Amino acid sequence: MIDANVGKGNRARGVFLFRGPLGRTAQGRNAPPGGQRKRGEIVRILIVEDDQEAAAYMAKGLKESGYAVDHVADGKEALYRIAAETHDAMIVDRMLPGVDGLTIVKTMRAAGNKTPVLILSALGDVDDRVKGLKAGGDDYLTKPYAFSELQARLEALLRRGGGEAAETSLRVADLELDLVSRTAARSGRPIDLKPKEFLLLEYLMRHAGHVVTRTMLLENIWDYSFDPQTNVIDVHISRLRQKIDKDFDKPLLHTIRGAGYTIRDPR
Numbered sequence: 001m002i003d004a005n006v007g008k009g010n011r012a013r014g015v016f017l018f019r020g021p022l023g024r025t026a027q028g029r030n031a032p033p034g035g036q037r038k039r040g041e042i043v044r045i046l047i048v049e050d051d052q053e054a055a056a057y058m059a060k061g062l063k064e065s066g067y068a069v070d071h072v073a074d075g076k077e078a079l080y081r082i083a084a085e086t087h088d089a090m091i092v093d094r095m096l097p098g099v100d101g102l103t104i105v106k107t108m109r110a111a112g113n114k115t116p117v118l119i120l121s122a123l124g125d126v127d128d129r130v131k132g133l134k135a136g137g138d139d140y141l142t143k144p145y146a147f148s149e150l151q152a153r154l155e156a157l158l159r160r161g162g163g164e165a166a167e168t169s170l171r172v173a174d175l176e177l178d179l180v181s182r183t184a185a186r187s188g189r190p191i192d193l194k195p196k197e198f199l200l201l202e203y204l205m206r207h208a209g210h211v212v213t214r215t216m217l218l219e220n221i222w223d224y225s226f227d228p229q230t231n232v233i234d235v236h237i238s239r240l241r242q243k244i245d246k247d248f249d250k251p252l253l254h255t256i257r258g259a260g261y262t263i264r265d266p267r
Helices: 052-064 075-084 101-110 126-134 147-162 195-206 214-220 232-245
Strands: 044-048 068-072 089-093 117-121 139-142 169-172 175-178 183-186 189-191 253-256 260-263
Touching (some): 052 147, 101 117, 117 126, 126 139, 139 147, 169 195, 175 195, 195 232, 195 260, 214 260
Antiparallel strands (some): 175 183, 183 189, 253 260
């Protein structure tokens, strides 16, 4: 987990870093802006930040914490993505090329989009913070900042906007995943998982009993960072199967030939 001060990197304005196709949402399709996610889906965050170093810190830390992350570095591109897609929360830098952060938030609110927004800025005077909140921001964090504080503020916004208590654990048969401590166990026996393995297992357990396709995994776990023809999924599934099913009588993780993978209660 990153807990160093971030937000002081070199500026590289106007660079668009998102690697997935336009129009993708947490469900892998277009959806109404500002909509609520269904229970059990991975939380998707949109970062609007033109400082590549700061954006990379945020994205890395949030992904390690189990979030799906999209990133744009230009205000105009951000408005397009906001209109076309659904995110559970947004982190918006105030100073952006094309369209500034406050204009983005004002435009969202005028269109009825209620997605929670955390504004980031090097401008930390009281008047600047007031302007950010009056523009429609839900919270305002000044740079430089500790990632731990950013994450805590983001979690508070999600709790406020979600309308329901956040899940703290997942369970399928005797397999349990603790989302707070980021630990796993089966029949009380601890399972040592690497960060990507944990995210993969979490996604499968959130969709327990349903087939999860390779495309869904590439989109939500690897964020299209890999060629779809790569065997990275097969390798991770194999390792995960060894960890959660080995030495147990009833396997939980299954390959559905030609379709994908599923984790299900054997009863």
